[in-house]
Amino acid sequence: MVREAAKNGETILHNPFRFCDAVKLRALTISGIAGDAMSHDDAWDFYRLGRLLERADKTSRMLDVKYFILLPELADIGSNLDYVQWAALLKAISALEAYRRRHGRIQPDRIVEFLLLDYHFPRSVLCCLVAAQECLHAITGTPMGYFCNPAEKRLGHLCGDLAYSGVDEIFAKGLHEFTDSLQSEMNRVGEAVFATFFSAFPAIDVPCQQCVGNAMTFCLGIAVEEGLVGIADTRITSGNELTSAQKVTTYQNGNGAFFLMTSGLRPVRDKALTYFEEVLEACPNPFDKLYKSVNAFAAALRRVAEEDKSYLTASGLHFNLHALIGGQLTADSVHKLYLIYPEGNWVEISHGTPYHIIGEGGYGKPVLDRTLKYSDSLRMALKVGCLAFDSTRISASDVDFPIDVVLYRKDGLEMAQHRYEKDDLAEISAWWQEHLRGLVYELPSEWIDNVASKRTKVGHNPQCRPPGAE
Template sequence: MTYCLGIRVKKGLVAIADTRITSGSETTSAKKISIHKQGHNNIFLMTSGLRSVRDKAVTYFEEVLESEGNHFDKMYKAVNAFGEQLRRVAKEDKASLAESGISFNLFTIVGGQLEKDKDHKLYLLYPEGNWIEIGEATPFTIIGNSGYGTPILKRTLTYNSSLNFAIKTGFLSFDSTRVSANDVGYPVDMVIYHKDTGFMHEARFEESETAYFGNAWGEKLKAAIKEIPEDWINDLVSTVEKKGKDSIVRQIQEAQQQ
């Protein structure tokens, strides 16, 4: 499985992707995020799905950027171009994959800001090549293993959150997924884009470099749980026990009536 997170806040974009690849009992690492030159700007791609589909679609897309890149002055045009290459790969490989019992599958997150974009953009592409734009109401999207890392983002992150806050909650979202899913893990890659700059910063982190962050989060969670009053639990237990007794009484009465 994969964990790829894209965040769009007012001041910029954050992209976080794990690198763990699990095949049977074997575990390896592979880069799941890539930055592509687009005129004087850059865009990033993150993918979750079949590696062979990803590599082929990205290769085709890079060729398009080399030959037609200067024509993409808005993000949606570049996203459409990648979607076209994804559909091209589907035409070439989908049938043969199906014959082998493998479903054609690739989800993609694309982010950036091109020459005529008034604002930075974030998109989610589906395997069919269609896409949605990530808006302000829910300023993030996750592909791959999304269940464990989503709650903290939904509870805390808004479009007006600072870029630093987006990075913090993004790392905590990744950490929550990492400790809960064996197929997501370090090293983790991160890309940061500051609005209107056109340039993207990229770095890779090992667990030893950020372990304190996850440990601090774990200790804070334990402390917060202990601080929640427990008086209400007695009422909860009483309610459960009463309903349990009522259920037993009903069962006895029904048995006697038979």
């Protein structure tokens, strides 16, 4: 069809609307046939991945054309011509009805937000990219929230950056500059997909956040003004086999105390701890600052990487171990909490976000974000941490009791440790569940009444229009 059109270019240019309608009809036909008749396997996911990335790119380009090229003068902004062009843009993207149902009047800032950042409209850039990310992870089997190849890493970064963008930030940066940068990032995602799956030399050497054969873990470190809390589950999953093993280790000597928790490949963890403890035993003068212990563990982790990483890669496993180290030694002015990455680099957990989870963090994070502050008491921190674990345990099958809890009180230079079984916290879990449901029942309902009052009867009248439509 397109080739035939190219041979009759003048005819097509004379009446482009008929040609464009024919292209749209053919595209919709192909999409419908594929959705109903094609097996929903890897080939289907690749088909959807390509289509979604292309759709996101085209939406951004059409928006850029409207904003940057079509309006001839700044004086025309807000004019009738401007609004007609915005409406034409929505219609061209098949978004006019959906936009009017959501927002009603034509407002440029809301159109930009709708086309770039809406989670539910299937042609918005963000909706397309999130769906593309789901397709990519369906192909690889990597859990959402983790990456094991360059394509997953780039697309995950792009989805995260876009999801946390606001329309005010976009206009402050400049819509053309934002969409131009967005298109460049989407091109890099496409290149990464090609390099990962189709290149003769696929890119596989990527630090992986979740490895094949890796045990899912919940390890939480909290730093508040009064001290530190560490919570670690003990479940180890290997294929269909479930075992229990300690994931937190405490160290105390005359110079203070600290704990170490890990998430990742168990063999890497055991070997790194062996080398680390060997250094501690051989050190003539115990470390007087916690960062020195962190550096020692990082060195042990790098040593294991030098010895074993290539063998793990050859076996289809990624070298992966994250660690949390928290405590206080004599020369430390205050207790500290550190996160160590598989490469051996580390960061100190700040007061702004006074916690970090390694392992399965998606389910417990909302509880912590909504309730935890650095100024909270140690008792409050432990309560919030246990609720975060309980939320994770309910939703993630690979995380469960018993849990090990460590507590460190500021300037105490001693570490307390206790193991809780499921029965020990059953009453707390039931109390939280019941009161959470009660709070939902007590939630004000006026906003629901406002929505209900706008319901319209659904019928077969072709003249029916959604509220706000012209």
